[in-house]
Amino acid sequence: MKDFRYLEDVATLVLDEQKCIGCSLCTEVCPQAVFEMIENKARIVDFNACMECGACVSNCPADAISVSPGVG
Amino acid sequence: MKILPMDTKSENPGRDPFQKKGPGLSTSNVQIMPAMNMQGLSCATEEIRPLAAYDKPGYALCNYVDHFMETGAGPVPVIRPDLDKRDRLSTIAVRCGIRRHKYLVSPGLYGIGSPDPDSEVLVTANYKLTFDHLRSALGGISAWILVLDTNGVNVWCAAGKKTFSTRELVNRIQAVSLKQVVTHKRVIVPQLGATGVSPRQVKTQSGFRVVYGPVRACDIPVFLNNGRKADKSMRQVSFTLFERFVLTPVELHGALKMAGITALALFVLSGIGPGIFSFHEAWERGLVSLAALVTGLISGAILTPVLLPFIPSKKFAFKGILTGSVCTLLLLPVIYPGIGSMAGAAALFIFSVMVSSHLAMNFTGATPFTSPSGVEKEMKQYLPVQLAGVLVSAGLWIYSAF
Numbered sequence: 001m002k003d004f005r006y007l008e009d010v011a012t013l014v015l016d017e018q019k020c021i022g023c024s025l026c027t028e029v030c031p032q033a034v035f036e037m038i039e040n041k042a043r044i045v046d047f048n049a050c051m052e053c054g055a056c057v058s059n060c061p062a063d064a065i066s067v068s069p070g071v072g
Numbered sequence: 073m074k075i076l077p078m079d080t081k082s083e084n085p086g087r088d089p090f091q092k093k094g095p096g097l098s099t100s101n102v103q104i105m106p107a108m109n110m111q112g113l114s115c116a117t118e119e120i121r122p123l124a125a126y127d128k129p130g131y132a133l134c135n136y137v138d139h140f141m142e143t144g145a146g147p148v149p150v151i152r153p154d155l156d157k158r159d160r161l162s163t164i165a166v167r168c169g170i171r172r173h174k175y176l177v178s179p180g181l182y183g184i185g186s187p188d189p190d191s192e193v194l195v196t197a198n199y200k201l202t203f204d205h206l207r208s209a210l211g212g213i214s215a216w217i218l219v220l221d222t223n224g225v226n227v228w229c230a231a232g233k234k235t236f237s238t239r240e241l242v243n244r245i246q247a248v249s250l251k252q253v254v255t256h257k258r259v260i261v262p263q264l265g266a267t268g269v270s271p272r273q274v275k276t277q278s279g280f281r282v283v284y285g286p287v288r289a290c291d292i293p294v295f296l297n298n299g300r301k302a303d304k305s306m307r308q309v310s311f312t313l314f315e316r317f318v319l320t321p322v323e324l325h326g327a328l329k330m331a332g333i334t335a336l337a338l339f340v341l342s343g344i345g346p347g348i349f350s351f352h353e354a355w356e357r358g359l360v361s362l363a364a365l366v367t368g369l370i371s372g373a374i375l376t377p378v379l380l381p382f383i384p385s386k387k388f389a390f391k392g393i394l395t396g397s398v399c400t401l402l403l404l405p406v407i408y409p410g411i412g413s414m415a416g417a418a419a420l421f422i423f424s425v426m427v428s429s430h431l432a433m434n435f436t437g438a439t440p441f442t443s444p445s446g447v448e449k450e451m452k453q454y455l456p457v458q459l460a461g462v463l464v465s466a467g468l469w470i471y472s473a474f
Contacts, residue, residue, distance in 0.1 A: 004311055004439070007386055007446035028284055028302075029266035031309040032441065052443040053232065055266035069444035 144252035169325030176224030185214030231268030372431025392432025416472035
């Protein structure tokens, strides 16, 4: 969401671009448009929009994404 | 008029007024008036109810069920897309926090419109508010609705807590014998359910392919018309003024218990003074401090959420401080005659602002864009400030009485 921004540089989102198989499911499930497909690979284009919901993690077939928030 | 207890005992069959009773009319705990014993008069209606065939002792038909239809997996309730008065009143109550934790529908398979074996299967949660929201968006559409058991919690929160999950989806597909109802192998899961679902595992365990629908139910008709394709705007969450506003009654409701305890403490603190304790002062000064508490509540639980994007700063706790300061500065001139000293005014100002800050921070949990890591960082920073602020204001408030 471009209108609402929360604290920066706090998200625990990590994308291993080596593991990405280019299925683009992360771009589909992310509710904050954090990912974009660039040259058939997922890239994080809006890191600070990540709210650590974990949708990308449970949907990535290549286990290329991780999010590890604390107790919240 | 004298009211006689109902007499339906078998030794007196001639007086049984319910001989011609209609279907679904319960005779338990019913009292009747003597006039009803007159011949030719009957209080029972003879109208035909199409759903009477589904009456079962101990069960009640839900108001949103229109009829039942036979499928390969037995009868399935077909629901109406329109909400009636009861649904709307319950929505308002639940939005205010009343009976919010037991507002649910039975998990299982439902139909809407005139679904056939080719119709889509829309998966949802068994929170009645979610269920109502979905069906009211499906006017004119024929589909199956597969309701998962999420303990009456909405899709996104349930997915986060993993009750809206791969396991529940797979189990529910099997429990309702979905393979006997539809000929295709496709379920449409709301996008916000993605947190709890692994499409690969659903496919291997149930044979059904997960297709992610749009975030908002209102986009489903367009999504289906576009060949199950959602555009970018349908894939992103929003947080409009109205969406923020409807959350505020629950925020207030959640704060009420703590506010009650705080109010009691305020009255006690307000009584402390030169004469050790004065009930008169407890009441007089207590009412003044209560005004500060209420101002903090309104500022933190209503104004800050509603005005969220217009208040500077990214930190909710600081947003609460800003809004609280403005509100309290407006309040102070009104209640200053009841305070009587600068120390007292400072005490109430700090107190009100801290209440506002805390409640505003609490609202992070209701927004669709705050990360738990960010909230943790903010809490570590501002909880000590809020606690210290409240202690300082309590000290100042007692000091101001002397």
